[in-house]
Amino acid sequence: MSLHNLYKGVKIIETLFNYSLSENYKIDENSRNSRERYFYSEESFWKNIIDNPEKYWGKEIDLSNFVVSDWVARVPGLFWTESSQVIRAHKESDISFQSREWTIFNPPGKSKKVLGGIGTLLLPKTEEGKVLMSVTSSSNASAGIPILIFPEVYDKLKIKQGNSISIRRAKWQPMDIQWAQQFDSTKGIPRGYLIIDSPKKIEIYNDDYPVAYHPFSIMEYEHKDTILYDFVYVTADSKVKNVDFQIEKFFEDYRKKEGRNGEYLLNPNIVKPIFESRYKSPGELQKSTERANLNLLYERIKGTHFNDVAIDVLINELPKFYQSTNSVNTLARLIGVNPALFIEGSAVSLSAQLISLCIKKDMVEVLIDRMAYDYPQIFK
Numbered sequence: 001m002s003l004h005n006l007y008k009g010v011k012i013i014e015t016l017f018n019y020s021l022s023e024n025y026k027i028d029e030n031s032r033n034s035r036e037r038y039f040y041s042e043e044s045f046w047k048n049i050i051d052n053p054e055k056y057w058g059k060e061i062d063l064s065n066f067v068v069s070d071w072v073a074r075v076p077g078l079f080w081t082e083s084s085q086v087i088r089a090h091k092e093s094d095i096s097f098q099s100r101e102w103t104i105f106n107p108p109g110k111s112k113k114v115l116g117g118i119g120t121l122l123l124p125k126t127e128e129g130k131v132l133m134s135v136t137s138s139s140n141a142s143a144g145i146p147i148l149i150f151p152e153v154y155d156k157l158k159i160k161q162g163n164s165i166s167i168r169r170a171k172w173q174p175m176d177i178q179w180a181q182q183f184d185s186t187k188g189i190p191r192g193y194l195i196i197d198s199p200k201k202i203e204i205y206n207d208d209y210p211v212a213y214h215p216f217s218i219m220e221y222e223h224k225d226t227i228l229y230d231f232v233y234v235t236a237d238s239k240v241k242n243v244d245f246q247i248e249k250f251f252e253d254y255r256k257k258e259g260r261n262g263e264y265l266l267n268p269n270i271v272k273p274i275f276e277s278r279y280k281s282p283g284e285l286q287k288s289t290e291r292a293n294l295n296l297l298y299e300r301i302k303g304t305h306f307n308d309v310a311i312d313v314l315i316n317e318l319p320k321f322y323q324s325t326n327s328v329n330t331l332a333r334l335i336g337v338n339p340a341l342f343i344e345g346s347a348v349s350l351s352a353q354l355i356s357l358c359i360k361k362d363m364v365e366v367l368i369d370r371m372a373y374d375y376p377q378i379f380k
Contacts, residue, residue, distance in 0.1 A: 003317055007372050007379040008111050009305025010365040012218055012229050019266050020285035038062045041137040042145050046080035053190040060169040066135035068163040071120035071213035072146050077189040079117030079143045083376035088116025107230035114231035118142045119216035122269045141213040146193035153199050161238055164207035170194040210239035215247055221262035229301050244274045251275040318351045321375050325350055335366045
């Protein structure tokens with residue numbers, strides 16, 4: 001048992017929460033105007049945005065030579081955080097099969113990659129006809145930048161996946177979307193998109209490039225008479241013939257592999273589901289008839305990942321990184337626990353008290369996520 005198991009449980013719960021809201025994107029019309037900022041790669045864009053988010057809201061952005069994808073990252077920008085790069089790194093024990101051409105990860109290994117920012121969604125148009133897509137300079141949709149395209153632009157220019165484009169003076173604006181705001185490790189990533197509300201803001205070239213995207217899900221499966229939960233994803237190439245069939249085949253084979261008897265909970269293609277899953281769209285999770293089932297699912301995941309053994313690991317590990325009473329008090333304040341509730345004692349004593357309070361307040365997820373934000377290496 002390790003802290004990675006706790007962290008994975010946090011992110012599975014967060015992803016279910018995110019998924020249930022992922023169609024609710026709207027446009028904020030009240031952004032301020034400012035001069036353009038030029039970017040030639042998504043890495044440069046995201047690192048500037050993450051380092052100084054307030055500096056870029058309402059700014060007009062130029063992007064040169066990017067490629068369009070229908071797919072948008074599960075959490076846009078997560079791929080480029082320092083903690084994600086640490087968590088994405090895998091060990092030999094994460095690999096179930098490797099050849100010259102293929103590397104197949106076991107379920108915990110897959111989870112590390114998704115926790116590190118790999119994973120994409122394909123979302124439907126809004127009622128007004130707006131389309132959420134992404135653009136990437138590296139042909140990797142998980143690393144890309146979201147763009148919201150107005151219907152008059154989309155219909156006139158016939159924008160499609162693989163188009164090579166440049167963007168001129170598109171505003172970077174906040175999304176009106178509640179994507180896991182209570183989780184610190186993603187709270188530092190601004191929820192925004194570039195607004196393409198005029199054909200003058202986008203230039204399309206005649207090129208048609210391949211794009212890698214990563215349909216993902218959460219798999220509930222059996223292992224040694226225990227029900228476990230892990231992320232699963234596959235890398236898809238937009239230029240592969242019958243790519244949807246290949247994706248479906250992978251997910252079907254993977255859920256049965258090694259006697260897992262798995263079931264996928266979410267479907268990443270909300271426009272046209274490409275494999276069997278318990279929920280085919282965020283809307284299904286929002287139905288009153290499903291809310292009770294969703295609450296039960298949350299409790300099952302917590303029971304699997306936040307069991308007594310895992311909490312004991314947390315009690316042992318937290319004092320190794322927060323070694324002074326000041327650091328524990330600071331950690332408490334950052335997650336919304338009042339340090340005045342502590343009985344005076346050593347750092348180890350305060351750590352135990354903090355964990356106990358988090359259990360009572362149903363805040364273990366927030367505590368773990370803050371620790372991952374501060375010390376991502378301990379959650380590998």
